[in-house]
Amino acid sequence: MRLLLVEDDIALGSQLHHALKKAGYAVDVSTDGVDAEAVGDLEPYDLIVLDLGLPKRPGLEVLSNWRKRGNQVPVVILTARGSWQEKVEGFKAGADDYVGKPFQINELLARINAVLKRSAGSVAGTLKVENITLDEDKQELILQNDQRQSLTATEFRLLRYFMLHPGQLLSKSKLTEHVYEYDQDKDSNVVEVYVNRLRQIIGPELIKTRRGQGYIFGNSD
Amino acid sequence: MASLKTRLSWGLMLSLIALLTLQWLIVMYAISRLTENQLIDRLQRECENLLSIVDFNSLDQLQIDAQRMGAIYQRPFSGHYYTVFTSKQTSISRSLWDAELSFQSLAAGQERKLRLNGPNGQSLLVVLRGYKKQDHTITVAVAENIEPLQANINRFQLLYALISVVGLLVLFGVQRLMVLNALKPLKNIQVNIDKLGRGETSLLESEGPDEIRPLIDAINRLLTGMDRKYHRSRESLGNLAHALKTRLSLVNQIAEHPIFSHNPDIQSSIYESTTVMSNIIERELKRARLLGDVRPGRQVDLKVGIAELINTLRLIYASKGVNITSEVAINAQFFGDKEDLMEMLGNLLDNACKWSRNRVSLTVMDGEGVSFIIEDDGDGASVADLNMLTRRGFRADESQPGSGLGLAIVNDIVESYNGTLNFSRSAAMGGLRVEIKLDQFKKKTT
CATH class of the missing domain: 3.40.50.2300 (Response regulator)
Known part of the structure; x- marks a missing residue:
């Protein structure tokens, strides 16, 4: 954000x-x-x-x-x-x-x-998509089995943006624009690295890759 | 000090009376002198006439051809008489009949004028003259009754006095009108100053005669100066509040520092202090605004104002989903400052939304003045506590959770409109019912 x-x-x-x-x-x-x-x-x-x-x-x-x-x-x-x-x-x-x-x-x-x-367009309260919940105060992820997983600042920003826009096609450049500040180095390859790190935490199915277009979070079918 | 009007009236009246009396005296004196002189002239001529018909016969006896002196000297007691006498003889006019006028004889060339009582109580003016004719010293006296003349003069005197008095009264009336007219601008100024007090105008109308206009201009200059000073101090108060609140925000931010967040007691007492300070600033700022505000009570469009306010509250409480309904009586009118209205209803509706489960209603009723009723369906605060709070008076540093400052501000506004603020339990919705009654025709002017 x-x-x-x-x-x-x-x-x-x-x-x-x-x-x-x-x-x-x-x-x-x-x-x-x-x-x-x-x-x-x-x-x-x-x-x-x-x-x-x-x-x-x-x-x-x-x-x-x-x-x-x-x-x-x-x-x-x-x-x-x-x-x-x-x-x-x-x-x-x-x-x-x-x-x-x-x-x-x-x-x-x-x-x-x-x-x-x-x-x-989401309901106020805790951010919960599919089986995962984001604790925004502590910047932690709560998995299905109530296991808590802490996130780095960039991981948190990226995941929150994904969770606030579930089922939408998000391009790499759009993700960069919304996750980084104006004067930060915007290398879109960095997004790939972070997406891969998120996949390791929440499982590979939740973030799908659309080749040449970007990513979709959640089960959009 | 006596009124200007009375003083002007008295001065003018006295000088008019003095002037008219003096004029009357002079005129009267002149007229009696003039008529008397004329009469004496005529009597002198009659003396000459009489002398011309006096004759002495060979026996040195006095002879007068009475027919030549005219009929007026023949009719008894006609008022015109003559007597001619020498040392030995006297001849009188027939008109004297049996009366007698006796005089001392005069040497030739002498003349005397005198008044004396004649027959039938007549008042006579007599001219006596001494002559020498045919070596006889004779004295000729011609008299005329001056009573008819005197009566004429008296009539004229009365008429003149009457005209003078009427003139005096007319002049006095005209003068009073002129004084009243001249003082009318002062009355206008007074009406204007009253309007100024009620806030219906900001300056005096600069109409009036040249003597009064400088006064009006001076007052207007003073008013403009005071207005400017007032606006400047209000503006600087606003700036002060703005700057202080920004700094208080900074203090709050600094209290987030780990040094404080590891000492929650210190942190919360910092937060409490900044909240109280901010409340004091807010309340005093609003009180200053209310105190200085004596602008005319303009009619505020209640429907539009309330709709805007409710839309705003719906956005603020969007996540809570409060259902706010309003009903405004067609004839309900609010005369005053729109900001006062918004502040009053905003604070009360905000409280209602905060405490409600999900329903809040606002009813505006007309009647004597206007009344606003705000109800909610929450548990709310204790009605007795709230009523006691309004009676005792609010203090800005009272840390009532959420509602303290808002209610204090509402109470200030209601007081400034001479209204009443009442809390009760809502029969219709179960929560708190707040009723404000404003008498629209008694807005405070101080």
């Missing part, structure tokens, strides 16, 4: 960046409205955390511009201005959720998680 964090406060931004990365997301950071609007349109983010009080262009305007151009990326608004009038305006502009400052990171993570699942 790749997120865009738009926050103009440098100190808070870097703390959040760190916390989100720790929670298993690939995170890009933008510090002003104009830059955020451009990046949000260009890159295929799975979710954007948007502060409203931004320099150069207000967050609300950025959000409604995205929506006007048909960019339906899920957006969680992060703001210190907590009046209901502003909340209503935020949702009217197309926000998916609203977190008031000050917040605890767990609260923000829970909201991000819920919005991601809602936008992927």
Whole structure:
């Protein structure tokens, strides 16, 4: 899962960046409205955390511009201005959720998680596909026999993306875009390596290869 | 200090009375002098006439051809009389009949004027003149009753006084109207200031005479300045809140550091402090907004506002799947600030959604003012506790799970509209029932 964090406060931004990365997301950071609007349109983010009080262009305007151009990326608004009038305006502009400052990171993570699942069409709660369950808090995999298996950060991101999009054909480049950050080296061969490692953990049948096209997670027949 | 109107009226009235009295006295004096002089002139001419017909015969006896003096001196007590006498002889006009006028004789060339009582109680003006004719010293006296003339003058005097009094009254009335008219702008300013107090206008209308316009302009300049200061302080309060909350978020993030997460007690007390601080900031910010806000009570479109709010809540509680229904009476109207309405209903509906199993309803009713009823089907908090909380007054640092701050803000808003906030058990849904009654015509202005 790749997120865009738009926050103009440098100190808070870097703390959040760190916390989100720790929670298993690939995170890009933008510090002003104009830059955020451009990046949000260009890159295929799975979710954007948007502060409203931004320099150069207000967050609300950025959000409604995205929506006007048909960019339906899920957006969680992060703001210190907590009046209901502003909340209503935020949702009217197309926000998916609203977190008031000050917040605890767990609260923000829970909201991000819920919005991601809602936008992927899955029911909120624990992520469970076929016989395997993903514990997103501990970044562990729970297998059929309740055996726990810890995952590396990249393995976790990749598996979560697969589990949120079961039965869909996912190309290598799409997986790369959603698992890695903007400035990371994107070698699509690395995806192959990680897919093979996941297959060793969850069994080879769950991730099928479509030659020249990509992968499908789960039994799509 | 007496009113401006009374002072102006008294001043003008007294000076008018003085002026008119003086004028009356002068006119009266001038007229009596004029008529008397004219009369004396005429009597002097009559003396000359009389002298011309006085004759002495060979026996040195005084002879007057009375016919030549005109009929008026023949009719008894006609008011016109004459007497001619020498040291030995006296001749009087027939009109004197049996009355007698006696005078001292005058030397030739002398003249005297005098008043005396004549026959039949007449008041006579007499001109006496001494002459020398045919070597005889004679004194000629011609008298005229001045009573008819006096009566005429008196009539004129009365008429003149009457006209003066009427004129005085008319002038006084006109002056009062003028004063009232001149003071009308002040009355307008007062009405305007009342409107200002109720928040129906932001500046005074700068109409009025040149003397008052500088005052209005000065007040308007003051108002604009105060308004600007107020907006600036509100803005900086908002910025302060924004900055502090961002920093509190940072504090929360720092509390995630392993140093603290390995000491859950310290971590949770940090979290508690940031929450309380944020609540204080939020509540005081909103109170400041309510205190300073005396803008006119505009009508807010209830249907649209409530629909927007419910859509928002449906999104927020999408995962819980709360069914929110609303019913707004057709005639229900809310006059005030839309932000107040949203804040009030938003907080209450949010609480209801939080505590409900899956049903929340909002009913808006009209009547005397407007009332909002929010019900849910949850277990909720104790009704008695909540009612006590509203009576005792909310404190921002009260850490009621979830509902404390929201209810405190709702209570502040309801108070600012002079409304009432009541908690009870919902008969229809089983959960909490919150009722707000607002009397729309008594919005506080301070």
